[in-house]
Amino acid sequence: MDWGFPENVSTFGADIDAAYGAIFYATALMFVIVQGLLVYCIIRFRRREGRKAVPIHGNTRLEILWTVVPFFGVMFIAYTSASVWLDIKSPDRMPEDAMELSVTAQQFEWSVTYPGADGQLATADDYSTRNELHIPVDRAVRLTLHAQDVIHSFYLPELRVKQDAVPGMEIPVWLQATATGEYTLGCAELCGLGHYRMRGTVNVYSQQEFDTWAAEEAAIASGAPASLPPVAAR
Ligand SMILES: [Cu+2]
Structure with missing residues (x-):
């Protein structure tokens, strides 16, 4: 079974495949980190006899962190795809x-x-x-x-x-x-x-x-x- 793209016979195919690969592996890494943390927290902070839940009211440092990191992630995806896209799709850059x-x-x-x-x-x-x-x-x-x-x-x-x-x-x-x-x-x-x-x-x-x-x-x-x-x- 072939999971990837079919054989490439295009001059710009390698650029598209590279952008696709970079985005795929970046998002796959994020998926593993986020889901791993979720599973860790579910187990680590599960209900136990005699342990009381503590209400929390936000954490400014964490909130800045989880806004800034995804921002750079999204900018990485935008830059990786836009440069390839413009090269291939702009009518004024066509041969x-x-x-x-x-x-x-x-x-x-x-x-x-x-x-x-x-x-x-x-x-x-x-x-x-x-x-x-x-x-x-x-x-x-x-x-x-x-x-x-x-x-x-x-x-x-x-x-x-x-x-x-x-x-x-x-x-x-x-x-x-x-x-x-x-x-x-x-x-x-x-x-x-x-x-x-x-x-x-x-x-x-x-x-x-x-x-x-x-x-x-x-x-x-x-x-x-x-x-x-x-x-x-x-
Ligand atoms: Cu049709």
Whole structure:
């Protein structure tokens, strides 16, 4: 049984996992200390024959202590997560030379639009795939998320990406895969009865395989005969 995250194939995955680990172990340590103290006090100060209870009226030094220590604990968590979050999620820090794709979520499927031969989205030669995301390895990809009906959540666990797609909004996310292979695409927001069906695959190819795949798809989309060499490793 695997208790942790799935395999990481994202350039920023290690930073996320490190922040997660630091927060997990810090809170686990606090949990053990607090519960240990509780059990100790339950046993040490239990009712005994002939021992009288003594009322107490607060302790300023203790109260300052248990306010200041958690304050620094919470600041530690805020700092650890915010620095990673800003690096990954800020639109102005996303790579500028990224490949642009468009993702539309609807009840109950993902549709990914690719720019076609001209490299531009929203032109006549665009083509789309359903419940499949195809990307090249070692290349920054920027996806603009749209939703047609309700809120969905674009979830790529191995690529450490989870971002809501919200009707009326265009939300950018980026990623860069570090290994070829087939990974999971899912919806992480309960979006209706068919929510469980919003599962697909992320296919990470070598650049050469991706170019071949893209040329083939573009040819099919434009209705031209596919006079291309077969893809060896698919
Ligand atoms: Cu959904």
